[in-house]
Amino acid sequence: MGRGWGAVSWGAVRGDLPASLVVFLVALPLCVGIAVASGVPVELGLVTGVVGGLVVGVMPGSSLQVSGPAAGLTVLVAEAVDRYGLAGLGTIVLVAGLIQIGLGLLRLGRWFRAISVAVVHGMLTGIGLLLIAGQLHVLAGADTPPTGLAGLTGLPDLVGKLTGSGTAQVSLAVGVATIVVMLLWDTLPGRPGLVPGALVAVVAAAGAAAALRLPVDTIEVEGLLTAIRPSFGHWGGLADPGMLATVVTFALVASAESLFSAAAVDRLHRGPRTDFDRELVAQGTGNTVCGLLGALPMTAVIVRSSANVRAGARTKASRVLHGVWLLLFVAAVPGLVGLIPMPALAAVLVHAGCKLLPWRALPELWREHRGEAVVLVVTAAAILGTDLFTGVLVGLGLAVVKTAWETSHVRVTVHDDVDPVHVAITGNATFLRLPTILTTLDGLPDDRRVRLDLGGLRHVDHACRTALDTWIEAQNRDADVGVQVIAPRPAQDDRPRPVPAAE
Missing domain, CATH: 3.30.750.24 (STAS domain)
Structure with missing residues (x-):
């Protein structure tokens, strides 16, 4: 294909078809794991992945980045589901999508690039730490803590539980083995490029748990039609200031994450650059559809997008086809998801949470721009101590004050x-x-x-x-x-x- 959906070229098809399979295999365990961590049926995570491919994938904006459920929104979604239920989540995602469409039509997408990079890194760091802390409990066979802070403060008690429970030790062993397989797979010199380590590790964990009849929890599968709860507007909840704040948080965080991902993906390829305003409209359209279906919110995801580029994708066809493969999987063999052990999925999410941490960015900031490093750390700490919305506001406020201080010489x-x-x-x-x-x-x-x-x-x-x-x-x-x-x-x-x- 050319720059879009024009004339078909065999070279583009040869690149897009295998790339779509790679993205599908990368997205599958992440869609399932993010849904479980968010406290919703696993099918809803897959539905969001399908919408990201079939709806957002065909819209103008970016060319190669892939959209779907994001680990960066997991904590926020879990809190929204706990407070407002699945019906409320649908309304929140729907209205957040409409806000994104409005921001894009008003050509405000480019202004998200003005957000301090330190605040974004701080936001991702806080989310990553909360995700890791919560999934460590699942890794050990315990329930997911009600809040991210409870997950952190409950880690000492979790250690005590591990020493006295054989079931918890087996669950932890399955989770740790899953992480080890993922890490080793990425280091193999002759590993097949089409198969991601997360999928290999999850399949291996499922096979071992079934063959050895290990006492670990597995995923509960409801079925696609049962899981989807169409939401045509529980508008009364919008009178609650807390829900309105959650809507705004969803819209702003999802938009920022998507557009920062677009900027990063643009640096990975030489194709057409992203139109940020159109991309914001596309993301908003996807979230509006997800809200109507009662599914998870979506963003553009750097892990899937970079896998798409590395696999040789040339056009939008690869991300659309990945949505087709997800849809076929959900329709044909949803029962396979029920074989996946919970600690194995928790291990995938712990691995994803670790990737959100600024292992390289923070030391570089501390050496070259200590003020930016302070903004990053304070933003992450504020998210850990309060919530995502408050923490980001604290980070933005501190970044403004820092800039004002530096410029007022x-x-x-x-x-x-x-x-x-x-x-x-x-x-x-x-x-x-x-x-x-x-x-x-x-x-x-x-x-x-x-x-x-x-x-x-x-x-x-x-x-x-x-x-x-x-x-x-x-x-x-x-x-x-x-x-x-x-x-x-x-x-x-x-x-x-x-x-x-x-x-």
């Missing part, structure tokens, strides 16, 4: 060896630097005249302007001292006005 130079004392203020005078300015001015000799040079100021905000006016007026009350301003200061209307010098 001001220098106060005092020459007291001349008469009058010469004081020069240069740079950007904002309220963040007001303590420095006033401390210097208040420390000047009380019995000497002052020449205040403000010619080097590029910007003066209202707080600093008011403080300087007040200080000058106070000094000018003493005719024997006083202040001579030898450069104009910005007035309220930002036009320079002279300040009379003291006689």
Whole structure:
């Protein structure tokens, strides 16, 4: 195919068909695992993957990135299901999708690129830690904790349970073996490129658990028609401020994750670049459909997308076909999912959570931009201590404050060896630097005249302007001292006005 769905070329088909199989095999265990971790029927995760392929896959925006349920939304979805139920989740996803469509039509997609990378890394770090902490309990045969923080605080008790329960030890052994198989598979020099390690590990765990009759929990399968609960709007819940906040969080986090994924995928190939506004409309359309079906929310997912590019995909056909394979799997052999042990899926999610952690980014930030590293750590800590929405807001606020602090450089130079004392203020005078300015001015000799040079100021905000006016007026009350301003200061209307010098 050419740049889209134009003329078919045999070279494109040869690349897209095997690539679609690779993406399908990568997506299958992740769709199932994310659904289980989110507290919804496994079929709903597969439905979201199908919608990501068949609906979002054909829409304009990006060319090679793949959409589906994302590990980054797992914690948020689990909290929403616990608070509002599956019906409420459908409404939340539907409205969040409509918001995304509106943002794209208003051409606001490009503005998501203005979000601090440190905040995004912090968000993913917090999500990754919560995901790991929660799935470690499942790995040991325990129930998923009600909140991410409970998962962290409950880890010491989990260790105690492991020492006294043979069933928990067997479950942990299955989970650890699954992780080991995934890691070893990726290091094999002659491994088949079409088969991902996660699928190999899950199939091996399922086979071992069935053959040895191990006492581990397996996935419960409801059936596709039973699991899908069409949601045509439980609009009354939107009167709840908490639900509205959850809707906005879904929309913003899903949009940011999708567009950052698009930017990353664009660096992996030489094909057409992503149109961020159109991609946002496509993601919103997918989430609207998922909301109507009562399925999980979706984002563009970097793991599946990078696998698609590495497998040789050339056009959108690969991601559409991956949706076809998922649909055929759900329709033909859903019972196979019921053979998968829960600790094996938990191991896949622990592995996915570890990939969300900034193993390389944080040390580099600390060496080169320590302020950014602090923003990352604070954002992650705020998510762990509160919730995703609050944590991201804290991170964004801190990033804004950090930027304001860094850009408000001001220098106060005092020459007291001349008469009058010469004081020069240069740079950007904002309220963040007001303590420095006033401390210097208040420390000047009380019995000497002052020449205040403000010619080097590029910007003066209202707080600093008011403080300087007040200080000058106070000094000018003493005719024997006083202040001579030898450069104009910005007035309220930002036009320079002279300040009379003291006689």
